[in-house]
Amino acid sequence: MARVVVDVMLKPEILDPQGRAVMGAFARLDVHGVADVRQGKRFEITLDGDATDAALADLHRMAEELLSNPVIESYTLRVED
Amino acid sequence: MKIGVVTFPGSLDDRDAARAVRLAGGESVSLWHGDDDLKGVDAVVLPGGFSYGDYLRCGAIAKFAPVMTSIIARAGEGLPVLGICNGFQILCESHLLPGALTRNDHLHFICRDQRVRMERTDTTWTNAYAEGEEIVIPLKNGEGGYVADDATLDRLEGEGLVIARYLDVNPNGSLRDIAGISNPSGTIVGLMPHPEHAVESLTGPSTDGLGFFVSAVNALVGSR
Numbered sequence: 307m308a309r310v311v312v313d314v315m316l317k318p319e320i321l322d323p324q325g326r327a328v329m330g331a332f333a334r335l336d337v338h339g340v341a342d343v344r345q346g347k348r349f350e351i352t353l354d355g356d357a358t359d360a361a362l363a364d365l366h367r368m369a370e371e372l373l374s375n376p377v378i379e380s381y382t383l384r385v386e387d
Numbered sequence: 388m389k390i391g392v393v394t395f396p397g398s399l400d401d402r403d404a405a406r407a408v409r410l411a412g413g414e415s416v417s418l419w420h421g422d423d424d425l426k427g428v429d430a431v432v433l434p435g436g437f438s439y440g441d442y443l444r445c446g447a448i449a450k451f452a453p454v455m456t457s458i459i460a461r462a463g464e465g466l467p468v469l470g471i472c473n474g475f476q477i478l479c480e481s482h483l484l485p486g487a488l489t490r491n492d493h494l495h496f497i498c499r500d501q502r503v504r505m506e507r508t509d510t511t512w513t514n515a516y517a518e519g520e521e522i523v524i525p526l527k528n529g530e531g532g533y534v535a536d537d538a539t540l541d542r543l544e545g546e547g548l549v550i551a552r553y554l555d556v557n558p559n560g561s562l563r564d565i566a567g568i569s570n571p572s573g574t575i576v577g578l579m580p581h582p583e584h585a586v587e588s589l590t591g592p593s594t595d596g597l598g599f600f601v602s603a604v605n606a607l608v609g610s611r
Contacts, residue, residue, distance in 0.1 A: 316489075319536070320489065320534060321489070321492060321532075321534075321560065323490050323491070323492050323493070323494050323560075324490060324494070327494055372443070372447065372451070373443070375444055375447065375480060375487055377479070377485075377486060377487045377535070378487045378489060378534060
């Protein structure tokens, strides 16, 4: 049973007000020296079997069409050891 | 003139949209998210709300609903579609309109009577307005910030595809104050504020919203 992790992040040029709010909380909690916080989504996908090329092709398609919106987001996909 | 109004799980404004269609002189037809049958409608409204709980991203799951498969195919052939609020988000997620709607820049859900200026009035959904006409209709969203890359924004402006722009304040961080856009042929329109809530003086801040629905009835009668 392979595990695949897809991380989705807003593209750098897209404003991330949630990340900015989190960064504001850092300062209020007296943690300083933080230049930026960006918030994303992490999907942990467990396959029935191995991470075959065909299975990964399906997951790349899902990452592109469902898990992320390529207009505003980018994703990375990796198979966990 | 039969105008379909789609109900997704989590739609809120489908009944108001259907009422607006009837007040404009059209016949409203209920369409169900799980049914790919468009029941012979001449146009479709995707109403506001929180389809599928806004899970993942607003509109991201709705775009795969059976009814959307039919609508996306037919929209490409010229079927008029108006997406309001969540419907606008669904149109962008479906790539029927460019760009995307993101979290309001100030993070607050906003609910206010919003003044907007009508900028393109030769579309299926805006022909009852005068160019430059200022209207007041309700706005209520948490993720209504319109974003697109600069090239897309320049193209929208250059081709005159911005149909409405926010006045007074930019309520949600939308780039270039964009409140609504259309496709080049003017059959598909996405709009963040809610014209269907401003069709009767008893319940709305104005009756300024009725024009969107009258426009569609006009356009459909004219095309027959």
